[in-house]
Amino acid sequence: MLVPRTHGDAAMNTLLNHQFKLARRPVGMVQRGDFEYVTAPVAEPGEGEVLVKILYISLDPAMRGWMNEGKSYIPPVGIGEVMRAGAVGRVIKSRDPAIAVGDHVVGVLGVQEYAVAKGRGVTKVDPRLAPLPVYLGTLGMPGMTAYFGLLEVGRPKEGDTVVVSGAAGAVGQVVGQIAKIKGCRVVGIAGGSEKCAYLHSLGFDAAIDYKHEDVKTALKQHCPKGVDVYFDNVGGEILDAVLTQLAMHARIVICGAISQYNEAKMTGPSNYMSLLVNRASMTGMVVFDYASRYGEAAREMGGWLAAGRLKTREDIVDGLETFPDTLLKLFKGENIGKLVLKVADE
Amino acid sequence: MLVPRTHGDAAMNTLLNHQFKLARRPVGMVQRGDFEYVTAPVAEPGEGEVLVKILYISLDPAMRGWMNEGKSYIPPVGIGEVMRAGAVGRVIKSRDPAIAVGDHVVGVLGVQEYAVAKGRGVTKVDPRLAPLPVYLGTLGMPGMTAYFGLLEVGRPKEGDTVVVSGAAGAVGQVVGQIAKIKGCRVVGIAGGSEKCAYLHSLGFDAAIDYKHEDVKTALKQHCPKGVDVYFDNVGGEILDAVLTQLAMHARIVICGAISQYNEAKMTGPSNYMSLLVNRASMTGMVVFDYASRYGEAAREMGGWLAAGRLKTREDIVDGLETFPDTLLKLFKGENIGKLVLKVADE
Numbered sequence: 296m297l298v299p300r301t302h303g304d305a306a307m308n309t310l311l312n313h314q315f316k317l318a319r320r321p322v323g324m325v326q327r328g329d330f331e332y333v334t335a336p337v338a339e340p341g342e343g344e345v346l347v348k349i350l351y352i353s354l355d356p357a358m359r360g361w362m363n364e365g366k367s368y369i370p371p372v373g374i375g376e377v378m379r380a381g382a383v384g385r386v387i388k389s390r391d392p393a394i395a396v397g398d399h400v401v402g403v404l405g406v407q408e409y410a411v412a413k414g415r416g417v418t419k420v421d422p423r424l425a426p427l428p429v430y431l432g433t434l435g436m437p438g439m440t441a442y443f444g445l446l447e448v449g450r451p452k453e454g455d456t457v458v459v460s461g462a463a464g465a466v467g468q469v470v471g472q473i474a475k476i477k478g479c480r481v482v483g484i485a486g487g488s489e490k491c492a493y494l495h496s497l498g499f500d501a502a503i504d505y506k507h508e509d510v511k512t513a514l515k516q517h518c519p520k521g522v523d524v525y526f527d528n529v530g531g532e533i534l535d536a537v538l539t540q541l542a543m544h545a546r547i548v549i550c551g552a553i554s555q556y557n558e559a560k561m562t563g564p565s566n567y568m569s570l571l572v573n574r575a576s577m578t579g580m581v582v583f584d585y586a587s588r589y590g591e592a593a594r595e596m597g598g599w600l601a602a603g604r605l606k607t608r609e610d611i612v613d614g615l616e617t618f619p620d621t622l623l624k625l626f627k628g629e630n631i632g633k634l635v636l637k638v639a640d641e
Numbered sequence: 642m643l644v645p646r647t648h649g650d651a652a653m654n655t656l657l658n659h660q661f662k663l664a665r666r667p668v669g670m671v672q673r674g675d676f677e678y679v680t681a682p683v684a685e686p687g688e689g690e691v692l693v694k695i696l697y698i699s700l701d702p703a704m705r706g707w708m709n710e711g712k713s714y715i716p717p718v719g720i721g722e723v724m725r726a727g728a729v730g731r732v733i734k735s736r737d738p739a740i741a742v743g744d745h746v747v748g749v750l751g752v753q754e755y756a757v758a759k760g761r762g763v764t765k766v767d768p769r770l771a772p773l774p775v776y777l778g779t780l781g782m783p784g785m786t787a788y789f790g791l792l793e794v795g796r797p798k799e800g801d802t803v804v805v806s807g808a809a810g811a812v813g814q815v816v817g818q819i820a821k822i823k824g825c826r827v828v829g830i831a832g833g834s835e836k837c838a839y840l841h842s843l844g845f846d847a848a849i850d851y852k853h854e855d856v857k858t859a860l861k862q863h864c865p866k867g868v869d870v871y872f873d874n875v876g877g878e879i880l881d882a883v884l885t886q887l888a889m890h891a892r893i894v895i896c897g898a899i900s901q902y903n904e905a906k907m908t909g910p911s912n913y914m915s916l917l918v919n920r921a922s923m924t925g926m927v928v929f930d931y932a933s934r935y936g937e938a939a940r941e942m943g944g945w946l947a948a949g950r951l952k953t954r955e956d957i958v959d960g961l962e963t964f965p966d967t968l969l970k971l972f973k974g975e976n977i978g979k980l981v982l983k984v985a986d987e
Binding site: 366367368530535549550551552555560561562563564565566567568569570571572573574575576577578579580581584 | 712713714876881895896897898901906907908909910911912913914915916917918919920921922923924925926927930
């Protein structure tokens with residue numbers, strides 16, 4: 296927002312920044328009151344920094360974890376700090392010679408309209424190769440997570456049965472399609488008929504609607520040889536159901552547990568001894584570990600996108616001010632595809 | 642037991658066999674009434690079979706699982722069948738040319754005084770190399786489980802911190818000592834000061850008495866760099882405590898969950914998302930998968946035993962008829978070292 300200053304030089308304009316800051320640590324389900332919506336002048340980029348006008352903000356299940364105190368794979372967001380988020384935007388000022396005004400960049404820019412960031416901390420993207428929101432989804436962290444989590448941790452072989460939960464979400468949609476490209480039988484688990492129809496449109500072999508079907512029974516039907524790879528985004532009862540249907544030497548990729556993030560106390564998988572019975576493994580992954588290989592993955596997935604072998608869908612909600620409610624959509628499972636907040640026109 | 646027949650040829654004797662059969666599937670903690678104590682004539686070995694007089698029977702936590710209905714890594718014991726157990730004994734009749742009367746053998750011979758077994762199904766052992774009960778412990782399944790579970794699944798590197806639960810039990814005592822041989826820092830978790838003193842006598846770097854200490858606090862103290870390898874025999878709260886103290890890329894070996902076997906409903910590890918935070922894995926193992934390599938492990942462990950680098954302890958209880966109560970000792974954590982039932986003098 297550009298507003299004239301009410302005092303001083305009338306020719307000068309002060310750029311104002313709307314931001315969501317973390318006001319308190321949520322207890323249970325995240326609430327609007329956990330955030331504070333503030334207005335502050337936009338800061339000036341220092342040496343080596345850029346000022347980015349944010350266009351789209353990525354809403355990710357992981358954000359719930361960043362709001363909690365305590366040890367995790369990255370430090371929590373501090374109280375009073377701008378809420379952490381991935382975002383894509385256009386550079387409007389640059390003091391990094393490698394980045395020009397007008398360039399589009401992605402990075403961890405926060406839930407706000409403008410961000411000052413280190414030039415080395417953002418990545419240039421080309422809106423002619425893919426729509427900007429795709430750089431927050433299939434060509435962004437969720438896509439990287441799907442690619443490395445499935446291929447490096449899940450290690451599917453041709454003919455394997457791959458099951459993915461949260462299958463109509465940002466990560467799940469990509470996991471299933473890559474597994475199909477690799478010659479696997481793919482079963483997606485999602486909530487509701489609309490999501491299941493979407494999974495069928497992506498070429499999944501079967502879709503299980505956990506809201507209306509018994510997951511264990513459906514898995515037995517759709518995975519007659521058992522589950523070789525399970526890519527888990529949800530945890531809870533669905534993880535427990537899949538554990539009962541493992542094939543020998545199955546690999547479970549622990550990518551997330553969205554069903555549990557807003558619970559006061561996590562519930563562990565009571566059927567975990569199936570790991571012993573089936574000589575199976577459950578392995579956690581964090582996408583950041585593969586940062587040096589993002590380029591390689593982006594090139595391969597870009598090729599699949601261009602060839603129409605990989606489809607992608609974004610669920611775009613308009614307006615920064617909707618952020619707390621839009622974030623809740625994620626935990627209520629209301630989004631299909633990558634949930635993105637649109638902050639400004641391109 | 643050799644008793645004169647009450648009818649027929651007085652010169653003929655009929656050998657009688659006392660057996661424990663599974664009478665019903667236990668609900669919760671195993672009870673005496675889950676077994677039936679019966680007497681039956683000893684069967685004659687057929688072609689390729691041997692008749693073994695059982696001397697020692699192995700009591701293992703896994704027996705509880707074999708009593709349950711349902712899919713596992715081996716079929717359950719059927720109602721009315723002799724309870725499955727490993728045992729060592731002396732061959733008293735042989736119709737297998739590779740096995741002579743007087744040979745000592747180990748195999749899955751059941752909870753009884755005499756067993757007819759396929760000659761190919763048993764393994765000859767030499768009582769001059771090690772006392773017979775050791776072939777049920779450190780040189781038997783528990784030792785093999787420790788060896789392959791630690792070295793193949795846990796993959797400790799020199800300098801790693803290795804934690805083992807059920808550390809004073811048949812498997813745990815071997816896991817810790819092998820980890821020491823491999824140059825690791827070793828922390829054992831066991832219940833009670835006597836067991837902890839035993840762990841210190843084996844050369845463990847630290848012992849945590851879970852009955853009198855807060856396991857998480859003690860782990861923080863004894864594993865300042867976190868836990869690289871956790872060999873889990875117990876599950877439950879101890880598994881959850883260790884999950885909070887993992888080092889990056891930690892490996893958890895799921896070998897058993899004795900704290901849970903008698904529970905109506907297993908409790909899963911609620912802290913399993915630590916696998917994600919630490920890029921760690923939890924992998925199940927069943928010793929049978931390494932059967933082709935038992936010889937290799939027995940040779941190496943036999944060498945360590947002979948050299949005094951590996952110590953072994955057996956907790957020997959006298960009398961087949963005590964079987965149900967002696968089995969309960971295991972689930973009450975009353976044994977130190979390998980729990981063995983002595984059936985007859987050598």
